[in-house]
Amino acid sequence: MKVSVDQNLCYGSADCVYRVPSVFTTVDGFGAVIPGREDAGRDPRVQDAAERCPSQAISITDS
Numbered sequence: 001m002k003v004s005v006d007q008n009l010c011y012g013s014a015d016c017v018y019r020v021p022s023v024f025t026t027v028d029g030f031g032a033v034i035p036g037r038e039d040a041g042r043d044p045r046v047q048d049a050a051e052r053c054p055s056q057a058i059s060i061t062d063s
């Protein structure tokens with residue numbers, strides 16, 4: 001499952017980076033998925049980070 005961050009929704013709280021630093025980072029002050037980690041959507045910590053993102057900017061999809 002793929003994880004992605006919509007930078008149009010993200011406001012840069014960095015909560016996701018704090019929760020799962022092996023998957024999320026910040027780029028220009030906004031959350032982003034570390035290149036090569038886009039397939040981490042099955043990780044329960046990533047799913048938790050998506051649920052807790054204050055702007056609901058993190059998506060987990062099948063493809």
Ligand code: SF4
Nearest residue numbers: 010013014016031053
């Ligand atoms: S938790 Fe959400 S709002 Fe905060 S940096 Fe991550 S994607 Fe952006």
